[in-house]
Amino acid sequence: MKGRFISFEGGEGCGKTTHMALLAKRLQAMGVETVLAREPGGTPLCEAIRGMLQFDTGGEPPTPEAEALLFCASRAQLVRNVIRPALERGAWVLCDRFADSTLAYQGYGRGFDLPTLRSMLRFATGGLSPDATFLLEVSAGTRDSRLCVRYGSEIGPDRFEREKDDFHRRVRDGFEHLAMEEPGRIVRISTERPMAETAAEIWATIESRFSDSLPDRAAGAPSPEAT
Ligand code: T5A
DSSP, X not given: OOOOEEEEEOSTTSSHHHHHHHHHHHXXXXXXXXXXXXXXXXSHHHHHHHHHHHHOTTSSOOOHHHHHHHHHHHHHHHIIIIIHHHHHTTOXXXXXXXXXXXXXXXXXXXXXXXXXXXXXXXXXXXXXXXXXXXXXXXOHHHHHHHHHHHTTSSOOOOTTTTSOHHHHHHHHHHHHHHHHHOTTTEEEEEOSSOHHHHHHHHHHHHHHHHGGGSOGGGGGOOOGGGO
């Protein structure tokens, strides 16, 4: 079986974590080794960088330049210590954000030069790119109401969620541009509808593109939403 690398992208609260978990459950039910990763994060060093980027745990907010480099540093570590080894042993890797997030947030959102960022990303990833990327889309209104529910809990909004609407609009436009540039890899999927419908569309895409990397009983596997 060949390992596959699938990333999930989109704005905050679009449902990446939720749909990654559903896809992982489905793959695992078929006996496919599935590794879940998130960016930034996923190793002790990367989790430390995550704290610096989201909640200024380095003792001061990173400058925009340092922010872009820290995302790349975390990615370089995750690729070599987690993603590549998993793919080499034939596992599927599902990653909550990858290089597209840097292009959308630091490129379109913060305004950094895209060719420069792309060359930093090539260095950080060693040229690794996902086999498929699900770009999960929600309206700003739905996003806000989902985040509001979350902030009934103890964790407050992070540095990115506190950015102004205009920043989030540029990020959303950025993701749209990226999807138009690479329609073969980036699949746009709405999460503005019942969860099971989105999950079914994601699974249909996986089955149609990667049947060669799934066990034969794929077609008969029960859907996790149904169990
Ligand atoms: N960043 C990251 C950069 O600037 N550059 C980079 O290079 C990278 C990698 C990381 C932050 O860093 C920035 C972007 C981010 O701001 P993060 O932890 O990845 O932060 O943050 P978020 O994207 O904010 O992650 P979230 O956990 O907030 O969002 P998710 O994972 O998209 O959403 P999820 O699944 O946790 O929550 C969705 C909620 O909606 C409900 C679900 O029950 C859940 O409560 N829901 C639905 N979910 C999916 N589908 C439906 N139909 C749903 N209906 C309701």
